[in-house]
Amino acid sequence: MRILKGADASAAIKIQVAEGLERLKGKVPKLGIIRVGERADDKSYERGAVKRMESFGLRVQSYVYPEKISHEDFEKEFRTINEDPDVAGILLLRPLPGQISEKQIENMIDPAKDLDGISPANIAKVFAGDSTGFAPCTAEAVVEMLKAAGISISGKRITIVGRSMVVGRPLSMLLLQENATVTICHTRTRELAGACRSAEILVAAAGKAGMIDQSFVGKDAVVIDVGINVDEKGRLCGDVDFDSITEIASMATPVPGGVGAVTTAVLAKHLVRAAGLAQKV
Structure with a gap:
């Protein structure tokens, strides 16, 4: 894996941030x-x-x-x-x-x-497919990670576990804009593990440490772990039981060092963009 x-x-x-800073003179x-x-x-x-x-x-x-x-x-x-x-x-x-x-x-x-897309105006733009607003940084980071890894999104079956307005729902809109076929699951989804196994790309955003194990992952699936949890020893961990999926998934993100690192990079990109819009450059 x-x-x-x-x-x-x-x-x-x-690199994009550096280019934006140059425009800010x-x-x-x-x-x-x-x-x-x-x-x-x-x-x-x-x-x-x-x-x-x-x-x-x-x-x-x-x-x-x-x-x-x-x-x-x-x-x-x-x-x-x-x-x-x-x-x-x-x-x-x-x-x-x-x-x-x-x-x-x-x-x-x-x-x-509003760099993290929490205002009603920015949320509306995300759901309308209007790129002039700011999407939640974590949702955008997932898309950035897939693209950076050379993973095609168009036409892929993508399942998101989690329906929050922070990740699950806005991410589904961003993925639909990339022509993915998106399923959103949650704690009341019947036969949740089975629904997840059918995904080519599985995004774990449930907010529950180690919830996603090998029974949720289909053969050669790409697993994106959005979860940021603190375990009983005070260590950061994700929603995925990482060790259990290594023989099944083709690719997977670690926690820490995965999506969280890209989320803060997206935040920086949004900051420079906001400053540019304010200065009209």
Whole structure:
């Protein structure tokens, strides 16, 4: 089995980012990462994003708030960042604590700074096939990884396990635009393993550590593991039981070092694009 690491896709995106920076003529855009609380997976993603932005020559600032911050106080802080002309793009780490209305914040974010595609305007564009918006970074990263690996998408049977608005649903739209035949499965799908085995490309985005084992994977399938979980030992792991599929799958992505690495590269690409649109270059 070939291990599909994110390095190739990330390297290709880095070239695109460099070209975008040249068009900005010396103005380096800044990403604002907003985190509430101390969730381990949020902090891990934040560290990766900061490292990626800096390695791509971009600016980044983290805005961290206590888990018990009130909705009113958080909304005030968010509005300040949202309206700051020095912040070219925003990444809001979710889910937010229960006392904060996530929907209200999603409606507040400036679509032009919404790099992870959470605003209603950007979501609508993804589902309408309008490429002028920003798609969720993780969903776009899956497509970037497949293309970088030379895997044809057109006409392929692709099954996605997970129906969230973060990955499953927007990814299905991006894949349909590439002329794939897409099936979305979830926890209530009957005979889930069988539905997955029929896929030529299987995308695991269920958010459950080790859920996808050899019984879900068809012979020579390509397996893309989107899951980012923390196991009982505090280590990052995916939704796929990686060791169990090595004799069945033709290719698979590891965790860490797979889709997550490309997700932050896509975030950097979106940041430069947002800055370019703001400057009309």
